[in-house]
Amino acid sequence: MKKESIKVFAPATVANVVCGFDILGFAVNEPGDELWMETSDKPGVRILSINGDEGKLSLDPQKNTVSASVISLLKHLGREDVGFELKLTKKMPMGSGLGSSSASAVAGLFAANELLGKPLTKLELLPFAMEGEALACGHGHADNVAPALFGGFTLIKSYEPLEVIALPVPKLFCALLYPHVDVPTRDARQIIRSKVLLKDAVTQWGNIAGLVSSLYTHDYDLLGRCLKDVIVEPIRSILIPEFDHMKTYAMENGALGFGISGSGPTVFSLYRSPDDAQKVITNLQKMLADKGVKSNIYLSEINETGPVVL
The missing domain is CATH 3.30.230.10 (Ribosomal Protein S5; domain 2)
Incomplete structure (x- = not known):
């Protein structure tokens, strides 16, 4: 054979x-x-x-x-x-x-x-x-x-x-930053709330529906407004160093949205421009390094x- x-x-x-x-x-x-x-x-x-x-x-x-x-x-x-x-x-x-x-x-x-x-x-x-x-x-x-x-x-x-x-898949650039901290998937799931307020669920449903719609219409502004999580991210983000500071910086410098990849600790942000993505992710890596946290960074288009x- x-x-x-x-x-x-x-x-x-x-x-x-x-x-x-x-x-x-x-x-x-x-x-x-x-x-x-x-x-x-x-x-x-x-x-x-x-x-x-x-x-x-x-x-x-x-x-x-x-x-x-x-x-x-x-x-x-x-x-x-x-x-x-x-x-x-x-x-x-x-x-x-x-x-x-x-x-x-x-x-x-x-x-x-x-x-x-x-x-x-x-x-x-x-x-x-x-x-x-x-x-x-x-x-x-x-x-x-x-x-x-x-x-x-x-x-x-x-x-x-x-x-x-x-x-x-609209034309998007994804910047990924993996901080060298340990956030096991099982542990990250265990801290999620088992009950959700109805008003939070309604907000989340609207964001999901709007996000899907934005992909069909290539509406980047809508996509940015929908990349918000009121249920899981507020809890899981406490496990990731400098999360709030990184998010604020990214959103002020061209990011359409910023969030946790899977259960973390990697964070991701989406951009229209690869130059914005490269600039932000490089500065976020430096931000973590200044706090004594090493990280890996990646920049990629969406894989189709x-x-x-x-």
């Missing part, structure tokens, strides 16, 4: 998008994960190496999102006779709120599906990506894996049944393709 190999890239993602807790997300071109996968005569999935994870990720195929989702896929297809060997390169920080586990799961599924001759559509791959996400953080939400898989902006309309809507073959 002739061996076949493939190398793919899967993008990082921004989940929630300020007001869209657990239902909105978008993909970015940078950072992301790279995966090399090769067919094998020996059935099963084996991880040969992982780079860029500082030794934190398990090489056990059942315990790693990149392989566990592929194992589930092969079982579903009745192709447990197939063998894959893979090498994962993490080119994004883990536990950052950038969908690190989602990118790995999507990379594995996309690569395996390509090598198998594309038996499933991206929509059909989504539940397997959600399984990988559940393994990593305890919740099988799609607000990271859906945009990582489809690219662009996605709306999770419902989970039962699973319904994902691709939204239009999802995973790609390299």
Whole structure:
């Protein structure tokens, strides 16, 4: 049997998008994960190496999102006779709120599906990506894996049944700043209020609806007015150093909106101009450095393709 190999890239993602807790997300071109996968005569999935994870990720195929989702896929297809060997390169920080586990799961599924001759559509791959996400953080939400898989902006309309809507992508530049502080996803979820005031819920619904509308109409002013969260951000932001100061500076210097990426600690801001985005993110990094907090910064347009073959 002739061996076949493939190398793919899967993008990082921004989940929630300020007001869209657990239902909105978008993909970015940078950072992301790279995966090399090769067919094998020996059935099963084996991880040969992982780079860029500082030794934190398990090489056990059942315990790693990149392989566990592929194992589930092969079982579903009745192709447990197939063998894959893979090498994962993490080119994004883990536990950052950038969908690190989602990118790995999507990379594995996309690569395996390509090598198998594309038996499933991206929509059909989504539940397997959600399984990988559940393994990593305890919740099988799609607000990271859906945009990582489809690219662009996605709306999770419902989970039962699973319904994902691709939204239009206006020309936007996203600046990301990852402060080197620890905000575990599970902990960030636990501090969220279990009850919400009706007036806050009404405000949030209006912002979500307005945000979706602004993507269809490319109305940047409306988009900026809707990137507000009165429910989750006020609580989660206390876990992120200098959040309020960073937000104020960004909004005063060209940002359409500023918020927490996923559960944090990464923060993101959206701009019409790449020059504004670069200037703001550089100054925010300096602001944190002056407080003794190191950080990584990234600047990217919205990724409209999802995973790609390299």
